[in-house]
Amino acid sequence: MINHPTLYSFPTSEKLSESLASTIITAQDAALKRHNTFRIAVSGGSLPQYLSSPHLTQNPSLKLDKWEVFYADERCVPNSDPESNNKAFEDKFLNLLSADSPRPTVHKLNEDYLHEDNDPSKPLRAVEDIPTQDISDDYEQQLVRVFAAKDSVKLPIFDLLLLGCGPDGHTCSLFPGHELLREDVAWVAPIEDSPKPPPKRITLTMPVVTHALRIVFVAAGAGKQGILKQIFDKEEEGLPCVLVNKGAGEKVAWFCDEAATGGVEYPVKSSL
Numbered sequence: 001m002i003n004h005p006t007l008y009s010f011p012t013s014e015k016l017s018e019s020l021a022s023t024i025i026t027a028q029d030a031a032l033k034r035h036n037t038f039r040i041a042v043s044g045g046s047l048p049q050y051l052s053s054p055h056l057t058q059n060p061s062l063k064l065d066k067w068e069v070f071y072a073d074e075r076c077v078p079n080s081d082p083e084s085n086n087k088a089f090e091d092k093f094l095n096l097l098s099a100d101s102p103r104p105t106v107h108k109l110n111e112d113y114l115h116e117d118n119d120p121s122k123p124l125r126a127v128e129d130i131p132t133q134d135i136s137d138d139y140e141q142q143l144v145r146v147f148a149a150k151d152s153v154k155l156p157i158f159d160l161l162l163l164g165c166g167p168d169g170h171t172c173s174l175f176p177g178h179e180l181l182r183e184d185v186a187w188v189a190p191i192e193d194s195p196k197p198p199p200k201r202i203t204l205t206m207p208v209v210t211h212a213l214r215i216v217f218v219a220a221g222a223g224k225q226g227i228l229k230q231i232f233d234k235e236e237e238g239l240p241c242v243l244v245n246k247g248a249g250e251k252v253a254w255f256c257d258e259a260a261t262g263g264v265e266y267p268v269k270s271s272l
C-alpha cells in the first residue's frame with residue numbers, strides 16, 4: 001500500500017512508548033545528518049505522557065542540544081498554567097531528563113501578550129481581550145527565525161510532528177468544518193472559538209502539517225475506536241485527521257493500541 005499512512009496497533013502502552021522513542025531517535029539522527037538540527041513540534045492532550053517513558057527520557061542517543069521544539073498548537077494561557085501544552089511538555093518530558101542532560105531549545109508562546117498593555121508586570125487580560133492574532137504572529141516569527149524567512153521558504157519543513165487526534169477527528173487546533181482548515185498563507189494561525197476548551201489557541205496550519213517530513217499521531221484507548229474507524233475505514237471527508245492522512249500519505253504513521261484499533265478494518269501492524 002504505497003502512499004497510505006501506516007497504522008500501528010501495539011499490544012501495550014509500554015510497547016507504544018518504546019516504539020515512539022525509537023521513531024523519535026531515528027528522526028532525530030536523520031535530521032542531524034541532514035542539517036545538524038532537529039526541528040520537532042509536539043501537541044498537547046494525552047500526547048506528552050507518551051514522552052515520559054525512560055525509553056525516551058533516559059535514551060543515551062538523545063542529542064537534545066540540537067533540538068528546536070515547537071508546539072503544534074498551544075492554548076493562550078500562561079506557560080505554567082495547567083492548561084498549557086508547554087506545562088505538559090515540561091512535566092512529562094523536560095523535568096524527567098537526568099540532571100546533567102542538555103536541555104532543548106523550546107519555543108514558547110510569548111506570555112507578554114497575555115498581560116494588559118503586553119506588559120508582564122501588569123495583570124493578566126480578561127479572556128475576551130487576549131490578542132490571539134498578535135500571539136500567533138509572534139509565534140510564526142519564532143518559526144521564521146528557525147526555518148528562514150517566509151519569502152525564501154514557502155513552508156517550513158518540520159523533521160517530525162507528534163500529533164494527537166480528538167474524538168471529533170481534530171488535530172492540532174484544526175477542527176472539523178472550521179474555516180481555519182482553508183488557511184493557506186499563514187504558518188501559524190489563531191483560533192478564537194475552539195470547541196475544545198480553552199477557546200483561544202494558536203495552531204500550525206494544515207499546509208505546514210502536511211509539509212512535515214514525518215508525522216506521527218498517537219491515539220490510544222477504547223475512546224479512540226469510533227473516530228479511528230471514521231478516519232481509516234470511512235475516510236470521512238473533511239475530518240482534519242483525514243486531510244492529514246490524504247495530504248501527507250506515507251509520511252504519516254499512527255501509533256495506537258489494540259483498544260483503539262479494535263474493529264478497524266484498515267490493515268494494522270503490531271510492531272515497527
Ligand SMILES: O=C(O)[C@H](O)[C@@H](O)[C@H](O)[C@H](O)COP(=O)(O)O
Nearest residue numbers: 043044045046164165166171172
Ligand atoms: O492542545 C490540544 O488540545 C491538542 O494539541 C489537541 O489537538 C489534542 O492533541 C487532541 O485533542 C487529542 O487529545 P487527547 O490525546 O487528549 O485525546
